[in-house]
Amino acid sequence: MKNGPDHRTKNVLVEFLFRLGDDRLILGHRLSEWCGHAPILEEDIALANIALDLLGQASALLRLAGEIEGKNRAEDDLAYFREATQFTNLQLVEQPNGDFAFTIARLFFFSAFNNLLSERLQKSSIEALAGIAAKGFKESSYHLRHSKEWMLRLGNGTEESHQRMQIAVNELWRFTGEMLAFDEVEEKLQQQNVIPDLNPIAPKWNEIVAAVLTEATIIIPSHQKDGGQAGNHAVSGSRNGFHSEHLGHLLAEMQILARSYPDAKW
Amino acid sequence: MDEWIDDLRFSIIQQSNHPIFQYFNNLFPQNKSMATKDTFGEGEVWEVFIQKETGAPHEHAGSIHAADPEIALQNARDVFARRGEVVSIWVVPANSITASSPDDSGPFFDPANDKIYRHPQFYHIPKSVKGM
Amino acid sequence: MEALDEIILLERFESRINAGEKIEPKDWMPERYRKQLIRMISQHAHSEVVGMLPEGNWITRAPSLRRKISLLAKVQDEAGHGMYLYSAAETLDVDRRELIEQLLSGQAKYSHIFNYPTLNWADIGVIGWFVDGAAIVNQTMLAKCSYGPYSRANLRICKEENFHKRQGYEIVATMAAGTTEQREMVQDAVNRWWWPSLMMFGPSDNESPNSAELLRWKVKLHSNDELRQRFVDLTVPQSQAVNITLPDPELRYDKKTQHWNFGKINWEEFWNVVKGNGPCNRERLAARQKADDDGAWVREAAVAYTMKRRMNR
Numbered sequence: 001m002k003n004g005p006d007h008r009t010k011n012v013l014v015e016f017l018f019r020l021g022d023d024r025l026i027l028g029h030r031l032s033e034w035c036g037h038a039p040i041l042e043e044d045i046a047l048a049n050i051a052l053d054l055l056g057q058a059s060a061l062l063r064l065a066g067e068i069e070g071k072n073r074a075e076d077d078l079a080y081f082r083e084a085t086q087f088t089n090l091q092l093v094e095q096p097n098g099d100f101a102f103t104i105a106r107l108f109f110f111s112a113f114n115n116l117l118s119e120r121l122q123k124s125s126i127e128a129l130a131g132i133a134a135k136g137f138k139e140s141s142y143h144l145r146h147s148k149e150w151m152l153r154l155g156n157g158t159e160e161s162h163q164r165m166q167i168a169v170n171e172l173w174r175f176t177g178e179m180l181a182f183d184e185v186e187e188k189l190q191q192q193n194v195i196p197d198l199n200p201i202a203p204k205w206n207e208i209v210a211a212v213l214t215e216a217t218i219i220i221p222s223h224q225k226d227g228g229q230a231g232n233h234a235v236s237g238s239r240n241g242f243h244s245e246h247l248g249h250l251l252a253e254m255q256i257l258a259r260s261y262p263d264a265k266w
Numbered sequence: 267m268d269e270w271i272d273d274l275r276f277s278i279i280q281q282s283n284h285p286i287f288q289y290f291n292n293l294f295p296q297n298k299s300m301a302t303k304d305t306f307g308e309g310e311v312w313e314v315f316i317q318k319e320t321g322a323p324h325e326h327a328g329s330i331h332a333a334d335p336e337i338a339l340q341n342a343r344d345v346f347a348r349r350g351e352v353v354s355i356w357v358v359p360a361n362s363i364t365a366s367s368p369d370d371s372g373p374f375f376d377p378a379n380d381k382i383y384r385h386p387q388f389y390h391i392p393k394s395v396k397g398m
Numbered sequence: 399m400e401a402l403d404e405i406i407l408l409e410r411f412e413s414r415i416n417a418g419e420k421i422e423p424k425d426w427m428p429e430r431y432r433k434q435l436i437r438m439i440s441q442h443a444h445s446e447v448v449g450m451l452p453e454g455n456w457i458t459r460a461p462s463l464r465r466k467i468s469l470l471a472k473v474q475d476e477a478g479h480g481m482y483l484y485s486a487a488e489t490l491d492v493d494r495r496e497l498i499e500q501l502l503s504g505q506a507k508y509s510h511i512f513n514y515p516t517l518n519w520a521d522i523g524v525i526g527w528f529v530d531g532a533a534i535v536n537q538t539m540l541a542k543c544s545y546g547p548y549s550r551a552n553l554r555i556c557k558e559e560n561f562h563k564r565q566g567y568e569i570v571a572t573m574a575a576g577t578t579e580q581r582e583m584v585q586d587a588v589n590r591w592w593w594p595s596l597m598m599f600g601p602s603d604n605e606s607p608n609s610a611e612l613l614r615w616k617v618k619l620h621s622n623d624e625l626r627q628r629f630v631d632l633t634v635p636q637s638q639a640v641n642i643t644l645p646d647p648e649l650r651y652d653k654k655t656q657h658w659n660f661g662k663i664n665w666e667e668f669w670n671v672v673k674g675n676g677p678c679n680r681e682r683l684a685a686r687q688k689a690d691d692d693g694a695w696v697r698e699a700a701v702a703y704t705m706k707r708r709m710n711r
Contacts, residue, residue, distance in 0.1 A: 039693025
């Protein structure tokens with residue numbers, strides 16, 4: 001890369017792009033599982049649209065990661081020929097879909113994050129990343145809107161939908177901490193002026209989520225007596241390849257064909 | 267917390283798709299249509315009008331189902347704008363549309379056919395004049 | 399008097415159809431026309447929706463990101479096409495819920511082709527090539543049918559399905575030019591899908607009870623056999639281009655008629671699948687039933703939310 005980052009920044013940048021790409025690939029994959037099974041035909045289409053946006057973002061991000069890495073790995077090599085421990089997506093996105101409330105609450109949590117992150121990454125000094133982020137910002141704005149509207153409907157709908165939504169939010173809460181925690185990867189990139197400061201994302205995310213949950217009459221887990229832990233500890237480590245057991249199964253399914261015939265072109 | 271878990275169990279049992287209800291529905295098939303009407307609505311029908319570029323008219327694209335205007339709008343977007351080419355969408359509850367009836371077609375539309383004075387060709391102007 | 403009116407109305411209706419005019423929802427139409435259309439359009443809609451399942455089966459295992467994205471987009475389109483068609487049916491005074499109930503109860507039919515399993519990735523290519531290919535032949539005709547809303551729905555579907563067949567054929571062509579194993583997969587898929595695809599056009603017209611009436615009212619413009627022949631004529635050269643053998647030893651080009659002659663179709667198999675005894679009938683309906691059951695509380699919540707908002711206004 002001309003005028004690109006130095007060698008060490010480059011490695012960190014590749015790691016950062018893996019995180020971004022893997023989050024979107026795995027969530028896109030999970031959402032695609034709904035296609036043909038959604039509560040109403042219109043929602044089959046909506047969830048597939050969102051999955052397509054995320055898979056598109058994932059493709060572009062992994063391609064860019066491969067190019068910067070310079071080891072001759074294309075996006076498919078990265079998606080199909082890495083092990084679970086080499087994936088650095090959040091545990092949030094690899095969880096099985098659960099019911100529609102779980103899927104929507106997770107989508108809402110992630111979309112709020114994705115939207116705030118993409119907004120900032122548009123200012124990245126890496127032009128290609130800024131371009132992908134600009135597209136991702138527009139797309140995630142819609143994902144946020146769609147998931148928010150369903151948060152309100154399920155939270156305020158029937159007794160049953162309200163309870164299902166509350167359970168989903170409680171279950172998912174422990175996965176949100178690591179989503180909002182940035183480490184030395186992001187810090188280093190910020191120091192090198194490759195990306196802007198991401199620290200304002202966490203408070204903003206909390207603000208958005210609190211507002212919507214309140215409107216949806218859902219109790220914010222961190223306001224509950226036990227601090228939202230609901231008997232569970234917040235998860236951590238996925239940015240370093242530490243996952244729940246679900247990811248292995250997801251990848252086994254996703255990669256089966258590509259790995260069974262490594263020399264084939266499809 | 268335990269309380270509302272119990273409530274949840276209760277409301278699941280109230281659901282007509284619960285195995286217990288399916289069992290009853292099989293026993294008393296007449297219950298099924300009632301349960302169907304109450305619990306399985308597909309929402310209202312909304313007619314969708316899309317505008318393909320600014321300045322163009324909104325044209326009827328089709329219809330979708332939704333329970334409320336905001337979701338109707340999003341559904342319309344997902345269904346009719348998934349290949350791009352749309353800049354604006356209207357959704358209208360189908361039952362709010364009053365349409366002319368085919369029997370009206372004579373009295374309703376024919377009289378306009380002979381109002382030739384509404385057409386520019388009715389008026390003669392000197393040939394040398396341009397830009398009229 | 400009423401009977402006389404009816405005769406005059408029918409005469410006017412048929413002369414409009416003969417003049418190539420479209421019939422619109424509020425126009426007078428014979429009850430038989432309305433019934434036949436509801437049956438046909440809803441079957442078509444159900445086919446799109448059930449048709450999501452066999453291909454959906456491979457979305458999570460698609461072998462590259464490009465394939466994953468295009469397959470998801472295609473299956474999503476099928477949901478969209480199901481919707482366009484349900485909407486067209488709804489212009490005839492039935493509601494979508496009613497039609498879906500008929501599907502789930504087994505009262506309504508859908509295309510028998512979707513009761514076959516997708517066993518290897520090449521099936522995805524071959525479905526795009528054969529099944530969408532056959533559907534396009536059929537829908538191109540239906541886009542010209544006499545009922546306005548159905549004709550418009552098919553027009554939109556044809557436009558959008560352009561990429562479906564190409565998507566499938568590209569998979570087939572890539573695999574046919576690939577490794578030995580890939581070639582075997584394609585040939586295996588072709589062997590399994592060829593004959594069921596030919597059955598998609600329905601039994602020969604002499605044995606198809608509704609055909610004459612549908613043709614007279616221009617709901618259909620060509621006979622089942624004509625459409626089937628057109629599909630075979632289009633597909634044989636496409637198979638030759640990728641060196642794939644169609645599993646019919648009787649396939650021969652007739653220079654006089656300029657058509658490809660083909661062997662006998664096993665209609666017993668067809669009727670067996672239609673009657674519910676195909677390889678996947680139960681699984682397909684069970685999957686739709688589960689989606690419907692699992693979604694009931696969501697639909698209920700959406701309606702409850704609207705009611706609450708209206709009351710608060």
